[in-house]
Each structure stands twice: as C-alpha cells, then as structure tokens.
Amino acid sequence: MTPTLSSLGKDLVGLEDLSAAQIRTILDTAEPFKEISERRIKKVPVLRGKTIVNLFLEPSTRTRISFEFAEKRLSADTVNLTAEGSSVVKGETLVDTARNLEAMRIDMVVIRHGASGAARFLADRIPSNVVNAGDGAHEHPTQGLLDILTIRDHLGGVAGRRVCIVGDILHSRVARSNIFGLLKLGAEVAVCGPLTLLPLGIDALGVRVFRRVEDAIEWADVLNVLRLQLERMTAGFVPSLREYNRFYGISSRRLARAGKELLILHPGPMNRGVEIDSDVADSPYSVILGQVTNGVAVRMAVLYLLAGGAPEAAEAAKRRGVG
Numbered sequence: 001m002t003p004t005l006s007s008l009g010k011d012l013v014g015l016e017d018l019s020a021a022q023i024r025t026i027l028d029t030a031e032p033f034k035e036i037s038e039r040r041i042k043k044v045p046v047l048r049g050k051t052i053v054n055l056f057l058e059p060s061t062r063t064r065i066s067f068e069f070a071e072k073r074l075s076a077d078t079v080n081l082t083a084e085g086s087s088v089v090k091g092e093t094l095v096d097t098a099r100n101l102e103a104m105r106i107d108m109v110v111i112r113h114g115a116s117g118a119a120r121f122l123a124d125r126i127p128s129n130v131v132n133a134g135d136g137a138h139e140h141p142t143q144g145l146l147d148i149l150t151i152r153d154h155l156g157g158v159a160g161r162r163v164c165i166v167g168d169i170l171h172s173r174v175a176r177s178n179i180f181g182l183l184k185l186g187a188e189v190a191v192c193g194p195l196t197l198l199p200l201g202i203d204a205l206g207v208r209v210f211r212r213v214e215d216a217i218e219w220a221d222v223l224n225v226l227r228l229q230l231e232r233m234t235a236g237f238v239p240s241l242r243e244y245n246r247f248y249g250i251s252s253r254r255l256a257r258a259g260k261e262l263l264i265l266h267p268g269p270m271n272r273g274v275e276i277d278s279d280v281a282d283s284p285y286s287v288i289l290g291q292v293t294n295g296v297a298v299r300m301a302v303l304y305l306l307a308g309g310a311p312e313a314a315e316a317a318k319r320r321g322v323g
Contacts, residue, residue, distance in 0.1 A: 011123040011130040012302055014139035015180040023181055027149050029301040029311045030294070036073055037296055047074035047307055052108040053101050056133070057083045057094075060112050062268055062292065063133050063143070067110050070299035079106075094118065098126050108306065111135070116173075129306045137171050142302060143267050144177025146295040148185065150287050151222055153294070154263055159186030164216045166192045166248065167226030167275050170199050170237070174267045178224060179205055192216035193248060196237040197228075213248045217258045224265040225250050225276050241274050251277045261285055268292070 015023065036042055052071050056064050064080075071078045079101075098109060108129040111119050116136030123130035134140040152158050163182055169175045169191045182189050183206055190208035191198060192215075203209050210216040217223065228237075228244060238244045255262060264276075264286045272278045281288060305311070 010127075010306070011119075011132075012141055012306065013119045013123055013130065013132045015141045015144050015177045015184070016139065018141075018181075018184070020184040020186075023145070023148070023184060025311050026145055026298065026301050026305065027152065029305060029309075030145075030149055030297040033073075033297040033300040033304070034294070036300070037069075037293065042073050043075055044073065045075045046304055046309060047071070047076035050074075050076045050107045050307060051105070052076045052078050052110060052303070053106050054078060054080045054110045054133075055097070055101075056081070056110075056112045057118075058112050058114045058134070060133070062295070063112065063140075066292070066295040067131075067133060067142075067299050069296045070303060073296070074300055074303060076303070094122060095125050098122055098128075102126055102128060108303065131302060131306065134173050136173065137176075138173050139177045139180075140173040140267075141177050141181075142295070142299050143174050144181045145302070146291055146298040147174075147178055147224060147265055147267065148181050149294045149298055150265060150291045151182075151187075151263065153290070154287055155221065158182065160188070161222060162188045162190070162220045163222040163224060164190040164192055164210065164220040165224045165226060166213060166216060166250065168197045168228045168237075169193050169202065169226070170197045171229040172226050174224075175226060179207055183207075190216060190219060194238060194244075213250070214254060214257070217250075217254055217262065220262060222263040222265065223250060224267070226267065227269065227271045227275050241271075245274050245277075249273075249275060249277060250280050252279045252283070255280065255285075263287060265291060 036044055054067055106128055110131045110133050111122055112133040113135050116138035118135045119130055119132035132139060132141055148158060155161055165175050165178055179189055190210055191202060192210040192213055262285060264280060266276060266288045270276055270281055
C-alpha cells in the first residue's frame with residue numbers, strides 16, 4: 001500500500017525534504033481531484049468537520065484563493081486571517097497567534113509569511129498540520145508541485161525533460177521548489193538571468209546556468225518565466241525594466257528564432273512587456289491558465305493527504321462527491 005504523505009511527516013514545508021515517491025504520490029492524488037472542478041457541484045465530503053486556518057501574513061491573491069477553493073471543495077471549514085486582521089499588527093508573535101488558534105481546536109494552518117523559515121518555525125511548535133504557502137525567498141512547495149503537474153500533463157512525463165527557469169532566481173521561492181522537485185523526478189534543470197539575480201553557488205544545486213536567454217531557449221523544452229520581484233529588492237539589481245525586457249524578455253521573435261515549440265509557464269502575476277510579452281503569454285504554447293487550474297487540484301491533494309487520506313482512496317472519494 002502506498003504511504004500517505006502524513007505517514008511521512010505532518011507538514012508540507014518544502015519539496016527539498018520530500019522523496020521522489022512522495023512527490024509522485026501528491027501528483028497522482030491530484031489527478032482525480034481535477035475532475036471535481038469540472039462538475040456542476042464542485043464538492044466532496046472528505047474533509048468535512050476539519051477546520052483550516054489560512055494565515056496569510058504577506059499579500060497574496062492567487063495562492064490564497066486557490067487554497068480557499070481547495071478547502072471548500074473538500075468540505076472543510078475555513079478561517080481566513082491576514083496581517084491587517086490579526087493581532088500580529090499589535091505585536092503578537094507568530095507562535096502566540098498560532099497557539100491561540102490551536103486553543104480553538106483547529107486542524108491545519110496554511111501559512112504565507114515574508115520571512116524564510118517561518119513555516120518550519122511554526123510547524124515545529126504546534127501539533128496541527130502546517131502547509132507552506134510561501135515563506136520569504138525559501139520555498140513555495142504547492143506552486144512547485146502544480147508547475148511539475150502541468151509539465152507532466154502536457155509532455156507526458158518529467159524525466160529527461162529540459163526545464164529552464166528564467167528571471168529573478170535570487171528572490172524566488174518558486175524557483176527553489178521547482179529545482180528541488182524537478183531534479184528529484186529526473187528532469188534536467190537550468191536557470192537564466194542577470195548575474196545580479198542569480199544566487200551565488202546556484203550551480204551547486206545541480207542546475208545549469210545560462211547567461212543569455214537565447215541560449216536557454218535553444219536548450220530547453222520548457223521555460224518557466226519568473227517576474228522581477230521588485231517588492232523584495234533593496235538595490236538596483238537591473239538598470240531598468242525596459243533594459244531587462246531587451247535582454248531577458250521572452251518574446252515571440254526570440255522563440256521563433258529557436259525554430260521549435262516550447263512549453264511556456266509563469267507562476268503569476270505577470271508583468272507583461274517586462275519578463276514576458278503579451279503575444280507569448282496568450283499563445284497556444286502558454287499553459288499559464290492550466291497552471292491555475294492544476295493549483296486547486298494539487299492543493300486539494302496536499303490537504304487530503306495531510307489529513308490522512310490514502311492516495312488510492314482519492315478516486316473513491318471523488319465518486320462519493322455530490323453531483
């Protein structure tokens with residue numbers, strides 16, 4: 001019997017600590033949950049009676065809404081907290097906030113925080129399941145999982161595929177989760193961007209480094225295009241947005257020059273005309289909206305597995321749903 005995610009640990013903090021088998025378990029469990037989102041009534045009762053707190057102490061739209069959809073489609077009770085609506089703004093510590101929530105008998109916390117390591121810090125201090133929805137520049141595991149699932153959907157597999165992550169690698173938690181997950185599943189991974197936006201020693205993770213985006217396009221089967229995270233930058237990492245687009249923007253002209261079809265991903269939000277041109281974002285090779293759809297299914301799978309659900313029972317859970 002395939003082990004559940006929860007039997008291997010109570011939390012999902014990152015993909016670095018997961019095995020290839022665990023990652024495949026999550027991806028495979030997400031498959032039957034995809035169909036639920038296509039139904040007239042989009043619900044299954046597998047988390048009925050569970051209470052999940054979405055503790056988003058950093059701004060988010062896509063990730064927060066995606067988790068909320070996932071929780072509601074699994075019939076969980078949800079509570080949403082933001083920094084502005086919590087006692088954190090009054091000086092309360094993260095642990096005190098979580099312990100007060102624990103006293104109300106919650107089951108899970110989905111946390112997004114601006115500090116790297118915040119999810120692990122919390123997971124080590126409370127008995128509830130903790131899911132990392134992005135912590136600083138550390139990891140964003142569910143985004144990494146949905147990116148990998150999207151690649152698997154469109155290319156039939158991940159092993160042997162060449163995936164290049166282009167853009168602001170230095171500040172990106174998405175890049176790190178993608179690197180850890182893709183390498184464990186047998187993909188070849190590269191990064192491309194200005195030297196100022198590449199972490200020192202990034203090649204030690206087992207990735208190839210491209211300085212020119214044209215070389216990256218020539219090499220890759222998949223481009224995962226990242227935005228410039230201007231809100232995390234404290235210095236002039238690039239001369240200007242126009243200059244960045246000139247040298248690293250993904251344009252139809254650059255893609256046409258490669259003479260092959262590439263899969264184009266972007267975790268959002270997009271800065272059109274900066275890291276990606278509109279004609280590329282809206283092209284047949286773009287699977288950006290498919291990533292959004294897969295995000296709900298992946299998050300449903302993670303919550304279900306952490307709650308003790310068995311992967312092989314996910315299909316049966318889908319059949320037991322309403323509608």
